[in-house]
Amino acid sequence: DTAVSQTPKYLVTQMGNDKSIKCEQNLGHDTMYWYKQDSKKFLKIMFSYNNKELIINETVPNRFSPKSPDKAHLNLHINSLELGDSAVYFCASSGFLGRDTEAFFGQGTRLTVV
Amino acid sequence: AQTVTQSQPEMSVQEAETVTLSCTYDTSENNYYLFWYKQPPSRQMILVIRQEAYKQQNATENRFSVNFQKAAKSFSLKISDSQLGDTAMYFCASVHCCGAQKLVFGQGTRLTINP
Numbered sequence: 058d059t060a061v062s063q064t065p066k067y068l069v070t071q072m073g074n075d076k077s078i079k080c081e082q083n084l085g086h087d088t089m090y091w092y093k094q095d096s097k098k099f100l101k102i103m104f105s106y107n108n109k110e111l112i113i114n115e116t117v118p119n120r121f122s123p124k125s126p127d128k129a130h131l132n133l134h135i136n137s138l139e140l141g142d143s144a145v146y147f148c149a150s151s152g153f154l155g156r157d158t159e160a161f162f163g164q165g166t167r168l169t170v171v
Numbered sequence: 172a173q174t175v176t177q178s179q180p181e182m183s184v185q186e187a188e189t190v191t192l193s194c195t196y197d198t199s200e201n202n203y204y205l206f207w208y209k210q211p212p213s214r215q216m217i218l219v220i221r222q223e224a225y226k227q228q229n230a231t232e233n234r235f236s237v238n239f240q241k242a243a244k245s246f247s248l249k250i251s252d253s254q255l256g257d258t259a260m261y262f263c264a265s266v267h268c269c270g271a272q273k274l275v276f277g278q279g280t281r282l283t284i285n286p
Contacts, residue, residue, distance in 0.1 A: 098260055164213075
């Protein structure tokens with residue numbers, strides 16, 4: 058069973074379109090995250106949710122809207138896609154980070170905007 | 172603010188050799204955790220090893236060990252008897268114990284193990 062699964066794995070779309078990436082975790086974790094990995098492989102947090110509540114929003118354009126229908130799911134919707142949105146987007150989940158657990162990552166969604 | 176710096180963009184060693192990847196970090200907190208994650212070509216992020224800042228003993232996991240120097244804010248990863256499967260991007264990361272937790276990553280080091 059995949060612990061953190063996100064779909065799709067690959068997404069190619071045109072500028073201006075709207076797209077969504079879905080994420081589900083079956084680990085019973087309270088916290089879920091979206092990270093963006095750019096073309097230089099740099100990983101940066103975008104959002105975190107704890108029990109469906111938005112905790113972290115790291116100065117991400119408001120074209121990006123996360124939604125957490127329940128604590129096992131965190132989706133990312135992107136409006137009016139731009140070329141600069143091309144990246145790999147990782148979903149992750151965790152309990153209390155560090156002492157008891159690590160963050161578990163999905164396999165990433167490679168988004169290409171053309 | 173947390174920052175993590177990996178100063179070696181790329182490294183390359185022969186199979187069976189030992190390699191050390193460097194990482195420095197900056198934080199004003201006393202209670203934090205440090206991690207090394209591995210990202211092979213499959214793109215999956217895999218935890219290699221973790222260290223709790225309040226523990227002086229360096230963490231080890233089989234062939235992987237860290238050299239944690241708290242005063243110097245240094246957290247290097249040593250891979251012994253390197254294997255071809257160790258070829259990957261390696262990311263150092265930190266997280267504060269409390270408040271809104273987030274992993275802050277370094278820029279990554281691309282490690283290649285040559286046969």
